[in-house]
């Protein structure tokens with residue numbers, strides 16, 4: 246087995262036992278990035294030199310017996326997290342040359358525990374998208390391909406999902422042992438599902454948003470990706486924690502998530518929301534969902550049908566609240582303080598030229614929608630109404646969790662699609678988020694676990710949703726699904742096809 250195929254936990258144990266050095270581990274990942282990133286475009290910035298120097302420091306710490314939870318572990322960082330002295334673009338031209346003087350709390354926490362950063366990953370511009378096609382730095386190619394007839398792989402380039410598509414592709418293709426992402430409407434879980442890896446969006450407030458480029462502040466959730474549930478548990482344990490610099494960060498003990506992975510599901514009640522039976526959903530996704538419920542029942546859980554009656558308003562609510570907050574957050578990119586400046590005849594001409602040159606189509610669409618729904622004449626009809634519906638969606642979850650301990654649903658209504666698909670129809674693209682946005686609107690934790698392959702050999706994920714701040718049960722249920730599914734399929738790029 247090569248070093249890049251190890252799980253994060255096995256790599257950590259191997260480092261501590263000195264079976265290989267941090268330099269060897271990081272160099273193996275840097276070599277994999279050099280070989281495969283030209284095709285995948287998963288990284289916007291590769292920090293190979295700094296990573297190797299950090300690896301040497303990690304080896305020195307390991308030699309002194311001073312290993313942290315992640316000492317010497319190579320990770321990829323979504324280019325939405327500010328990293329001190331390393332360019333942070335948010336996938337946008339407007340921040341193309343922005344080098345933050347500060348470090349986000351989440352990445353600082355990972356560094357505190359010894360992690361090594363191999364680079365900054367590609368994403369939809371300002372995390373707005375479900376495909377990674379809206380990045381100003383070009384699309385990411387999924388490491389997966391559809392199985393064609395006669396065993397010859399279909400040539401179509403597929404999307405890794407979005408917006409954290411670069412992070413998901415990097416972890417799936419074994420260019421890093423784990424990665425950070427952010428989930429505002431599904432951007433951790435949907436790319437995890439499309440890419441055959443695990444991703445968890447913790448409860449709102451678990452991970453600090455400080456130093457994360459803001460999209461929609463009441464919905465942005467930082468979280469980890471990895472190739473196993475336990476690896477995600479270790480990463481989240483490091484990323485999470487109270488941060489006085491983020492007023493929405495919660496002051497609660499961070500439990501031992503890795504221990505929670507071993508709890509099992511005996512005696513748990515698992516809810517099946519009947520409203521998640523979307524019309525037109527492929528039969529194989531429905532079948533996988535049923536299979537997931539069978540696995541949980543066989544492991545000792547009780548399956549209960551429940552109702553989340555306001556599910557059908559989730560997407561509409563999200564696509565009012567998220568653009569509204571985005572239009573406000575993105576007002577700061579005016580050519581004065583950050584990144585790009587295009588000179589103009591006067592100040593307002595400079596603003597206009599800078600924003601016209603700096604923002605792509607999807608970002609402009611969101612700013613326009615957001616400005617509209619917040620405008621004096623429409624605020625009550627759209628924004629205020631959406632906030633009321635959001636409260637009803639939260640109440641649905643509260644009522645459901647009075648009856649059950651966790652919910653099981655599909656993560657997405659389809660497997661990965663091809664580059665260019667859904668691009669001319671934004672609403673069709675937004676439908677990808679139908680199963681993921683409710684958990685963002687409610688702030689409850691939710692994970693995607695790879696559970697099987699579709700008829701084309703593409704990964705499909707199942708989603709586990711938990712009570713607010715009960716990530717532990719989400720990890721317990723996710724680990725049982727992972728164990729039962731025994732998902733070992735390699736992405737095409739690593740299977741040599």
Ligand code: GLN
Pocket residue numbers: 372373374375407408427428429430431432433460567678
């Ligand atoms: N696909 C959703 C959107 O475009 C979610 C993005 C996200 O979670 N950052 O807004």
